[in-house]
Amino acid sequence: MSREVFSGRYTADVDGADITVFLIGMRANRWxxxxxxxxxxxxxxxxLKHLAEHADAGLLGSESWFGRTTILVSYWQSPEHLQRFAADRDAPHLEPWREFQKSFAGSGDVGVWHETYQVRPGDSEAVYSDMPLFGLAAASAHVKIGPGRNTARQRLGR
Known part of the structure; x- marks a missing residue:
């Protein structure tokens, strides 16, 4: 997949909406x-395939990195959407989570972690300089930085 680089400075515009940021990953303790x-x-x-095919699940976008410790940063419409996906018997999360708890948890072989953050309008800012569409801008709106958005303070609305 070609990822066009946008020259200049851009920001993310979430249009005054709350955003739920969910970080999840795993660590190969015994590689x-x-x-x-x-x-x-x-x-x-x-x-991720299921979430891409079911927009109503509430995932807005995600980015991931792989290594001994992996991380997936995802942006959701709300914590309720995230929790609904996690508990949905028809989605591909609940069964793998149960299997992990039964077969792997406590073995020390693989660690799994997650963190959830609720971000209110005006409590986040982003800047992307000479980057492809990425992160929160890919999950919301990618906007060229101009007057009134030049500094982090302005982007935070302070």
């Missing part, structure tokens, strides 16, 4: 147990 690590890591792809 030599590659099979177990790969089995857990393989569960994220179907979840």
């Amino acid at each position: 030599w147990r590659l099979g177990r690590v790969a089995r857990i890591a393989s569960r994220m792809g179907p979840m």
Whole structure:
């Protein structure tokens, strides 16, 4: 996939909406147990595919990085959308989570973590300089920085 680089400075415009930021990842504590690590890591792809195919689930966008410790940063319409997905018996999350708890949790082979943040309008700002569409701007609106948005203070509305 080609990712066009937008020259200049851009910001994200969430149009006055609350945004839920969800960080999730895993850590290969015992990298030599590659099979177990790969089995857990393989569960994220179907979840993201499901979310891409079901816009009503509330995922606005995401970015991910892989290494010994992985991270997925995702942007959601609300914490309720996130919680509804996590508990949905028809979505591809609940069963893998139960399997992890039963077969892997406590083994020390793979660590799993997440953090959730509720961001109110005016409590976030973003700048993207000479970047492809990315992060919150990809999940909301990608806006060229101009008068009134030049500084972080202005973008925060302060």
